[in-house]
Amino acid sequence: AQKVTQAQTEISVVEKEDVTLDCVYETRDTTYYLFWYKQPPSGELVFLIRRNSFDEQNEISGRYSWNFQKSTSSFNFTITASQVVDSAVYFCALSELNRDDKIIFGKGTRLHILP
Amino acid sequence: DVKVTQSSRYLVKRTGEKVFLECVQDMDHENMFWYRQDPGLGLRLIYFSYDVKMKEKGDIPEGYSVSREKKERFSLILESASTNQTSMYLCASSSNPQGAGNTEAFFGQGTRLTVV
Numbered sequence: 001a002q003k004v005t006q007a008q009t010e011i012s013v014v015e016k017e018d019v020t021l022d023c024v025y026e027t028r029d030t031t032y033y034l035f036w037y038k039q040p041p042s043g044e045l046v047f048l049i050r051r052n053s054f055d056e057q058n059e060i061s062g063r064y065s066w067n068f069q070k071s072t073s074s075f076n077f078t079i080t081a082s083q084v085v086d087s088a089v090y091f092c093a094l095s096e097l098n099r100d101d102k103i104i105f106g107k108g109t110r111l112h113i114l115p
Numbered sequence: 116d117v118k119v120t121q122s123s124r125y126l127v128k129r130t131g132e133k134v135f136l137e138c139v140q141d142m143d144h145e146n147m148f149w150y151r152q153d154p155g156l157g158l159r160l161i162y163f164s165y166d167v168k169m170k171e172k173g174d175i176p177e178g179y180s181v182s183r184e185k186k187e188r189f190s191l192i193l194e195s196a197s198t199n200q201t202s203m204y205l206c207a208s209s210s211n212p213q214g215a216g217n218t219e220a221f222f223g224q225g226t227r228l229t230v231v
Contacts, residue, residue, distance in 0.1 A: 009155075035219060045205070045222040091158065093220075102173060103148065103209070103220055107157030 002027055004094050006106035013082055014114050021077045021109045023092030029053075031097040034068065034075045039089040039108070051075065079111075087113045118142070121206050121223035128230050134193040136226050138206030145211050147189035148220065149173075149181065152203040161204075164189055165211065196230045203227050 003026040013019045025034065036048040049059060051068050059066045063080045079086050089110045095103045122137035140147065146165050150158040150173075160173030162181040170181050178200060182190045189208075193200055204227075207220040 006157075037222075043203070044224050045207075045220075047219040047221070050219050102160055102163050102171070103207075104160065104174075105150070105158040107155065 002094050002096060002102075002104045004092050004104055004106035006090075006092055006109050008109045009107070010110045010112070012112040012114060015084055016081050018078060018080050019082055019111065021079075021090050021092075021111065023075045023077065023106060025073050025075065025092070025094045027073075027094060027096055029096040033095045033097070035093040035095070035103070036066065036075075036077050037091045037093065037105075039091065041088070045091070048077075082113045084113045084115055087111060119206055119208055119221050119223040121204075121226050123226050124224060126226060126228045128193075128196050128228065130197060130230055132193075132196045132230075134196045134228070134230075136191040136193075136204055136206075136228070138189045138191070138208075138223055139187050140189075140208040140221070141187065142208065142210070142221070143186065144208035144221075145186075146209045146220075147183065148207040148209075149179075149189065149191045150205045150207065151175070152205055152225070158205065161191065196228075198230050201228060201230045 005024045032053045034051045037045045039045050065078045067076045089108045091108045092106045093103050119140045128134050148163040149161045152158050159175050164170045164183045180192045203225050205225050206223040209220040210218050
């Protein structure tokens, strides 16, 4: 069965610090997709990244980077030089490539960036 | 821009009422989803649909039903609302090109439902 675990419920860091959000997943499929979403205080979820299971290259997008490691079933998200605008709830999600197209989310990590 | 629109931002209903939450997407997406979001529990999948008139139960379907008569519209129905269904409801859609797996899901702004 699919499962996504975000062990960190809430994190607070001071602005300009780096912060890593952890995501561990479970799946029996060999082909699957991983996602990160941001939910700012306004409430609407914003897509950040999609990764397929065959692509283990790390990705960097500005201050954001993602570390995908199949050996540990982890897909961690790092924000470098954090800013107050990064304060939000971040969700990791998993989707398997089969007829069952559902996307399963973790419980989210609430990130507070303190000025 | 992809747009997923939920009919109401806030709703207050009485226990026992039948409640309809409507969701419309304008990108011709195959897949549509209904989630509820509760503090400490994250997003939990209620129902999803990968085609017109098709529906699949998610993880917490009890007390809910859905309808997908047209590709762009996915309705969530609370047959007899109860106080434990007070929550934020999020609709999402995604495409699924043959053999390519789910693309990212696009979310609506959410409907905060209060059942009194």
